[in-house]
Amino acid sequence: MEKVSTDRDDWAVWTADLVTGAPRREGSVRIVAVEGRSGSGKSTVAERLRAVLVARGEPAAVLTMEDLYPGWAGLSQASELLREWILLPLAEGRPVVWRRYDWERGGFGPPIPGPPEEVAGGGTLVVEGCGSGTGVVGDLVDVLLWVEAPTSERERRLAAREDSDLYAPYRGMWARQEEDVYAVDPPRDRADLVVLNL
Numbered sequence: 001m002e003k004v005s006t007d008r009d010d011w012a013v014w015t016a017d018l019v020t021g022a023p024r025r026e027g028s029v030r031i032v033a034v035e036g037r038s039g040s041g042k043s044t045v046a047e048r049l050r051a052v053l054v055a056r057g058e059p060a061a062v063l064t065m066e067d068l069y070p071g072w073a074g075l076s077q078a079s080e081l082l083r084e085w086i087l088l089p090l091a092e093g094r095p096v097v098w099r100r101y102d103w104e105r106g107g108f109g110p111p112i113p114g115p116p117e118e119v120a121g122g123g124t125l126v127v128e129g130c131g132s133g134t135g136v137v138g139d140l141v142d143v144l145l146w147v148e149a150p151t152s153e154r155e156r157r158l159a160a161r162e163d164s165d166l167y168a169p170y171r172g173m174w175a176r177q178e179e180d181v182y183a184v185d186p187p188r189d190r191a192d193l194v195v196l197n198l
Contacts, residue, residue, distance in 0.1 A: 034128040144193075153198065
């Protein structure tokens with residue numbers, strides 16, 4: 001298992017090299033899962049990786065698991081939805097049709113055809129969020145990144161989020177779900193790269 005720290009100036013370039021050097025398992029779209037606990041900085045890592053890939057001329061897009069969680073109690077179910085709605089159709093060359101969860105309404109919206117436009121004809125789809133790299137989708141992910149940060153730093157980041165007041169009542173419940181999901185099949189143990197996001 002490789003490790004890289006975001007303290008290195010070239011960490012995103014180094015990570016992009018690892019991603020583009022990895023063989024694709026299925027289909028024409030490379031799948032990268034950016035997994036880790038809440039507050040570890042998965043969104044930031046995923047967006048930086050996407051930007052480096054695009055700068056190199058590689059079509060790339062980010063899909064957030066927040067669009068797939070069926071509410072605050074839906075962490076484990078979201079991995080199944082990622083598999084059935086997006087990754088399996090991509091691997092099998094079938095049309096992708098998925099639904100985005102509407103957090104204000106408390107339910108899934110209308111069907112959305114296809115993966116993000118940027119990668120419809122190939123390239124890299126970066127899926128970021130808790131549950132993006134669990135065993136449920138492991139056979140469909142080309143590169144698994146585990147993003148890691150100290151607990152104190154994760155707590156600080158969560159408190160600084162714009163939606164921290166909305167998220168605060170659910171933090172304990174969400175952390176327990178993370179523990180349950182990661183206890184069954186720890187993605188860190190299978191990660192191609194651990195990103196130390198200090």
